[in-house]
Amino acid sequence: MDKKQAQALGKLLRLSREKAGLSGRELADRSGMAASNVLRLEQGTIANPRPETLKSLADVLDLDLSDLYAAAGYIQPEGLPSFAPYLRSKYSGLPASAQRELETSFAKIAAKHGYDPNGPQPGEDETE
Incomplete structure (x- = not known):
């Protein structure tokens, strides 16, 4: 990350912290960081x-992690993850049985509507 990106990330973090009504020390405590590192x-x-x-x-700041990664210049994958890993990540606080129930429900809905979770094959979604 170059200096300009580091400063942009810093500004984003500071504005987000202020919007959340947190001091630097409060953000540090809640995120498990040293206050000097937050600064x-x-x-x-x-x-x-x-x-x-x-x-x-x-x-802590209720920000989209991908936004912070982008601000920090981290390369992100081009595509989205498949739905099952997304559900497990997004709803990690649910019991494993509930996560499986979500995955099963999604599979049933997708099948009902003819949705292929693997997406179209190359050339299948192009129009002439």
Whole structure:
């Protein structure tokens, strides 16, 4: 990440923290970070924040993690994950049986509507 990206990430974090009504120390405590590291991130002096750090901050500040990754210059995959891993990640607080129930329900709905979760094959969705 270059200096400009680090500063942009810092600004995003500072504005998000202020919007949440948190002090730097409160954000640090809630995210498990040292207050000095929060300050350094907001000042744009940490060039390569760890992905785990960004995840902690995103959780506390209720930010989309992909937005923070993009601001930090981390490469993200082109495509989206399949629905089952998404459900397990999004609803990780649910018991495993409930997660399986969600996956099963989605599969039934997809089948009912003729949806292929693997998507169209190359050339199948192009129009002439």
